Amino acid sequence: MSQWDPTARLSYWAFHANRRPAYMRFAYLQLGSDAAAEEAVDATFDSIMGDWLRMLHMDRLDAYAWTVLKHCLVDRQHRRHPWQQEPEPMDISAFEAALKEAHADQYEVLTDTIRFYSAVSRLVERQRDAVLLRYGLQCTPGEAASVMGVDEATVRSHLGQAHRRLARLLDTTADPPEAAGSAGPSEPAPS
Amino acid sequence: MRRRDRLERPDGDPAPRSLAEFLARAGVRDRYRHYDLGAAEARLLRATPHPSVPHRARRRASHGWSDPVRDRPLDAERARRDLKAICLASVCEPDAAAHLDSFTGVRTDLSGAVVFGCLLHLAGMREGARFWWQFAAASGSAKAAAAAYCLFLDHSRRGEHHDARHWARELGRRGYRPGGRRDLREVRLCAQAAVLRYVDQCEDPDLGPVPLPRAGLSLALGAFLPPPPVTVVAPTAAGRPGTGPLRHPALTAAARGTVVQGGSGEALVEARRALAVVRVLEQHPLGVRAAQLARESGLAEAQLRPLLAMLCEEEYAYRLGVGAYARGPALDRLAGPGGHGLAGQLQRTLALARDSAGAAVYLSRYAGGEVHITQMAAGPATPPVREWVDFRDAAHASAVGKCLLTQLDHDRRADHVARHRPARLTPQTITDSRALFTALDAVAPGAPVFDLLEYSPGVVCSAVPLAMGGAAGSLALSLPATHAHRLRSATETLRRKAVPVLLALLLTGAVPPDPAPAPAVEPGRAPDRPETPTPARPQPMRAPVTPETLRHLRQLFRTPLAEAAAAPQGPHLVSDTTAGAAYLFDAAPDGDAPRLSLPHTFTSVTPGSLTRPTGLVVLGT
Numbered sequence: 001m002s003q004w005d006p007t008a009r010l011s012y013w014a015f016h017a018n019r020r021p022a023y024m025r026f027a028y029l030q031l032g033s034d035a036a037a038e039e040a041v042d043a044t045f046d047s048i049m050g051d052w053l054r055m056l057h058m059d060r061l062d063a064y065a066w067t068v069l070k071h072c073l074v075d076r077q078h079r080r081h082p083w084q085q086e087p088e089p090m091d092i093s094a095f096e097a098a099l100k101e102a103h104a105d106q107y108e109v110l111t112d113t114i115r116f117y118s119a120v121s122r123l124v125e126r127q128r129d130a131v132l133l134r135y136g137l138q139c140t141p142g143e144a145a146s147v148m149g150v151d152e153a154t155v156r157s158h159l160g161q162a163h164r165r166l167a168r169l170l171d172t173t174a175d176p177p178e179a180a181g182s183a184g185p186s187e188p189a190p191s
Numbered sequence: 192m193r194r195r196d197r198l199e200r201p202d203g204d205p206a207p208r209s210l211a212e213f214l215a216r217a218g219v220r221d222r223y224r225h226y227d228l229g230a231a232e233a234r235l236l237r238a239t240p241h242p243s244v245p246h247r248a249r250r251r252a253s254h255g256w257s258d259p260v261r262d263r264p265l266d267a268e269r270a271r272r273d274l275k276a277i278c279l280a281s282v283c284e285p286d287a288a289a290h291l292d293s294f295t296g297v298r299t300d301l302s303g304a305v306v307f308g309c310l311l312h313l314a315g316m317r318e319g320a321r322f323w324w325q326f327a328a329a330s331g332s333a334k335a336a337a338a339a340y341c342l343f344l345d346h347s348r349r350g351e352h353h354d355a356r357h358w359a360r361e362l363g364r365r366g367y368r369p370g371g372r373r374d375l376r377e378v379r380l381c382a383q384a385a386v387l388r389y390v391d392q393c394e395d396p397d398l399g400p401v402p403l404p405r406a407g408l409s410l411a412l413g414a415f416l417p418p419p420p421v422t423v424v425a426p427t428a429a430g431r432p433g434t435g436p437l438r439h440p441a442l443t444a445a446a447r448g449t450v451v452q453g454g455s456g457e458a459l460v461e462a463r464r465a466l467a468v469v470r471v472l473e474q475h476p477l478g479v480r481a482a483q484l485a486r487e488s489g490l491a492e493a494q495l496r497p498l499l500a501m502l503c504e505e506e507y508a509y510r511l512g513v514g515a516y517a518r519g520p521a522l523d524r525l526a527g528p529g530g531h532g533l534a535g536q537l538q539r540t541l542a543l544a545r546d547s548a549g550a551a552v553y554l555s556r557y558a559g560g561e562v563h564i565t566q567m568a569a570g571p572a573t574p575p576v577r578e579w580v581d582f583r584d585a586a587h588a589s590a591v592g593k594c595l596l597t598q599l600d601h602d603r604r605a606d607h608v609a610r611h612r613p614a615r616l617t618p619q620t621i622t623d624s625r626a627l628f629t630a631l632d633a634v635a636p637g638a639p640v641f642d643l644l645e646y647s648p649g650v651v652c653s654a655v656p657l658a659m660g661g662a663a664g665s666l667a668l669s670l671p672a673t674h675a676h677r678l679r680s681a682t683e684t685l686r687r688k689a690v691p692v693l694l695a696l697l698l699t700g701a702v703p704p705d706p707a708p709a710p711a712v713e714p715g716r717a718p719d720r721p722e723t724p725t726p727a728r729p730q731p732m733r734a735p736v737t738p739e740t741l742r743h744l745r746q747l748f749r750t751p752l753a754e755a756a757a758a759p760q761g762p763h764l765v766s767d768t769t770a771g772a773a774y775l776f777d778a779a780p781d782g783d784a785p786r787l788s789l790p791h792t793f794t795s796v797t798p799g800s801l802t803r804p805t806g807l808v809v810l811g812t
Contacts, residue, residue, distance in 0.1 A: 001236070013232065016228075016231075016232065016235070017228055020226065020228060020231060021223050021226055024222075024223045024226060025219070025221065025222065025223055028222055028223075029219065034222070038231075041231075042231070042234055042235065042238070045231075045235055046235060046238050049235060057612065063349075064267065064268075066350055067267035067348075067349065067350030068267075068350075069350070070264075070350035070351070070352055071264050071266065071267070071350060071352065074264045074352040074353070075264065078264075093217075093219055096219035096220050096222075097216060097217050097218060097219045097220075098216075099220060109216060112208065112212075112213060112216055113216055113217065115213075116213040116214075116216070116217055117217070124354065125346070125351040125353050125354040126349065126351060129351075131217075135214050135217040135218060136217055136218065136219050137218075137219065137221075138218045157399060160396075161396075161397060161398075161399060163210060164396065164397055165397070166210055166213070167210045170208075170210065170213060172208055172209055172210050172213070
């Protein structure tokens with residue numbers, strides 16, 4: 001890295017600062033521990049550093065970086081010992097979601113989030129990632145698109161397909177309007 | 192199932208929760224709101240950037256196809272390349288058209304669906320491709336195992352390793368192993384356009400885009416077949432040493448592990464013959480008859496005739512009358528001071544080559560890690576290539592550059608490509624360095640290299656190798672694309688014109704006249720030749736003094752010694768800027784001023800390392 005020209009170095013650190021929080025949060029949901037998440041994301045950026053000069057010429061640099069992250073995550077998951085009881089990624093998300101708010105009935109919230117995330121776990125992976133980024137991490141579709149390195153329209157179409165499938169899986173009104181893609185997730189549902 | 196759970200709970204929530212409520216509750220805590228970014232940066236800086244995880248995976252599976260069972264998780268880059276290769280392979284299968292036609296009819300032909308998916312992927316419709324692969328692979332039929340492999344690669348390509356694992360397990364259960372040729376080729380834009388013309392795009396709310404084939408789609412398959420003469424096929428008559436089957440790259444590496452050999456085969460042999468003729472001509476200042484010329488040069492009549500024609504055209508020989516020849520003015524020109532004589536003569540030769548080939552011609556060499564066009568000849572009827580991208584950055588695309596790269600060993604090629612990233616200049620340009628190297632390895636030594644619209648959209652080029660004193664060189668021509676039909680004949684002419692260029696270099700000593708060092712000068716061996724009258728001093732740097740060197744020196748000294756004559760009285764070194772040698776002159780035994788009649792030795796110097804404005808360098812001791 002010491003031989004890089006200043007623009008390359010600057011762009012690398014800018015990219016790092018921009019993506020690190022989202023990558024960390026996503027990694028935590030997959031791995032369920034801060035240390036493991038940090039290790040995986042460090043490995044990701046380490047690998048990106050080794051490839052950065054080549055990546056600067058890529059059309060979709062962020063898409064490639066995203067695949068590197070996913071590679072590192074799946075690597076960590078494989079590395080676990082079989083007897084080590086690790087929660088499933090979707091359970092982690094469910095607990096994290098339930099713990100977010102102090103609700104009168106914690107268990108009711110937890111049941112809901114578990115139901116929701118177990119339905120999410122049955123989605124196709126790209127829809128799952130989009131849903132996790134959009135509703136789990138509460139990114140806007142534009143942010144989710146840039147993290148995944150795809151067009152915003154692609155993320156919207158993933159989300160649209162995910163809505164329909166989730167509605168069917170959760171046996172609920174299949175009416176999160178397309179606006180749910182753009183409206184804030186905390187807004188009350190127009191029903 | 193969830194549905195049943197819900198139904199079995201009549202006392203539960205009477206109003207089912209809407210999806211929006213679920214979504215609103217789905218947000219997780221932000222654990223890293225106050226994340227210490229500085230510490231993370233420090234960690235990254237401390238860690239030496241080791242080869243990344245994807246790299247490790249790439250190395251492990253660097254040969255052939257990636258294996259769905261072993262290579263998990265598969266690196267995205269490698270998956271992308273493999274997917275493209277298997278799509279190309281599937282589309283180019285002989286029965287692909289039949290499958291595709293039957294699929295267009297009933298849409299249940301699984302093999303046809305696989306081919307259609309591959310076609311869509313190559314045409315850039317990645318989502319649609321995935322739909323049809325899923326359609327085929329979900330059948331579980333053995334015919335559609337290729338679709339599962341495509342899906343495994345496609346998911347890996349996007350980093351969707353969980354989904355990829357699903358298909359990898361499926362493939363592992365079936366014991367599927369990818370096979371066949373793994374061909375990495377660029378897909379042309381026109382081929383993609385050809386597919387899009389026969390595809391209707393439908394949109395399904397659940398499934399996403401679903402492209403449907405139109406009748407006649409199989410016609411588009413032809414556009415993906417490997418183009419017969421990509422860049423490196425030599426359109427010469429079979430049986431020439433230049434043509435031949437594909438060589439194993441290791442052979443090339445072995446042959447080119449060292450610096451370029453003395454010359455370019457056939458042309459150099461021919462140039463040496465011409466040199467022999469010139470030598471005989473010089474011994475007869477008043478002229479010599481052809482029969483005697485043949486006898487003294489040891490050439491057959493049939494060999495001599497074309498050589499003499501060439502020599503007369505280039506003015507090395509002068510035809511006195513029927514069957515009688517004398518030395519020509521070109522020899523005096525060559526002996527001009529410094530490099531001017533050589534450059535002038537080469538320029539003449541290039542102009543003649545331009546006129547007989549009907550194309551702009553270029554002389555180039557590879558020096559200091561760069562492509563240099565040293566001289567060129569163009570004219571109003573033969574316009575030169577417009578250098579819209581610096582030739583030094585376009586070695587991967589231009590015939591000149593590729594021809595020079597073929598003469599380098601693998602390491603220097605890799606070094607060159609690393610410094611000059613192959614950019615896409617036209618749709619035909621090879622930008623993948625591996626594909627480029629494969630193409631270069633396929634060029635037989637001495638064979639011409641072609642640039643078919645790879646550098647510039649309106650120009651075709653060819654180049655023949657020309658080794659110039661240990662450095663890679665080439666003689667090239669360019670034609671407007673509308674004259675592409677003349678490329679083959681012009682290249683043949685160009686190959687012939689390599690002979691006078693090499694002759695000029697041989698005459699000035701820029702190319703060593705004999706590839707093998709003469710054995711007479713090895714210190715351990717008794718001097719068995721009469722041409723070394725003085726006892727040879729054991730000098731490790733000593734190189735053979737060939738008659739050629741002597742002759743060149745004599746000519747060299749005829750003019751420039753006048754100005755340098757004042758200085759040297761003792762032994763001195765003489766070199767000229769074009770020659771790769773410095774010559775040591777000693778005082779003649781009879782006590783006169785040092786003369787060139789007795790050059791004791793000469794040492795190898797780098798060409799151009801001794802420079803003077805006059806061209807001649809005289810170093811006193």
